[in-house]
Amino acid sequence: MQQSWNMILAAFSGNRSWKFGMVILLMLVNWGIEASKWQFLVRSIQRVSFPTAYRAVLTGQAFALNTLNGVGSSAGRAVFLEEGNRLRGIVLSAVGSMGQIIVTFLIGLLSLIYLRYHILDATHHVEGLSAFWIDGLIWIITIGIMGFILMYFRLSWLIKLLEKIPFIARHKFFVQNLEDFHWKELTRILLLSFGRYVVFVAQYVVLLEVFEVNMNWLDAVSMICVMFLVLSMVPTFAMAELGFRGKLSIQLFGLLSSNTVGIVATSAGIWIINLIIPAIAGSLFILGIRLFRNK
Secondary structure (H helix, E strand, C coil): CHHHHHHHHHHHHCCCHHHHHHHHHHHHHHHHHHHHHHHHHHHHCCCCCHHHHHHHHHHHHHHHCCCECCCCHHHHHHCCCCHHHHHHHHHHHHHHHHHHHHHHHHHHHHHHHHHHHHCCCCCCCCCCCCHHHHHHHHHHHHHHHHHHHHHHCCHHHHHHHHCCCHHHHHCHHHCHHHHHCCHHHHHHHHHHHHHHHHHHHHHHHHHHHHCCCCCCHHHHHHHHHHHHHHHHHCCCEHHHHHHHHHHHHHHHHCCCCCCHHHHHHHHHHHHHHHHHHHHHHHHHHHHHHHHHHHC
16 A cells, blocks of 8 residues: 555656656646637637637536536536627537547547457456447447447538427527538547547556556557547546546556556546546636626
């Protein structure tokens, strides 16, 4: 136990401390990319400066912390839009979420295939999940992601179809901006989502090195991507997610490393840096908005 504690302390004060600082810097880059994406998404209804967009995505993270799979994020961001644009802003934010889901599931699917055929064998297996079930999951995700990509690049067709529903037809004003997205714009959103995904993976790889969870880098990346896939599929609240993250990390990374303490420390570190710290910053922005309105 003392050796494990010394290893964690060394991450903050030893020769690897600069890598920990790099993870913090990548967190800022991550939210900067997300701010650029949101700024691009809402430009059709309101011009938003980059600093305002950055505050908006952090505020959204504060809202997302206590909602299922972070669905409250869009509502938090909408606070920074003019009152008449807020509901439309929430709808437009959904396009950005769709782009992130496509990237997460597509790369996660490729990583799951890599895990199935290059890592799992007679001695390496995921507890409670046989090769048969993994094969079934691969096929289900493949079919689902193909349909989702088609729906994503045919948003105008999808909206026209949905407008046949009386309730949506009565509120057409809130969704009509979705029909204006060109495939070039949708591709740009995907690229920004991919950039953010790369930052997530890089953070995890660096922290694995910091806490001495040693394994082949390709194996590590595939495990990280599979974990992101599972986290996207399982409904969880961010505040209650840490335990599930830790258990999932041990199941996956434990296939190739016996450093359980380092695996859990990496998972907890990512959770704190990418979710908790931004949510705290966003909460301060919410407090600032309330004080300003009260005055």
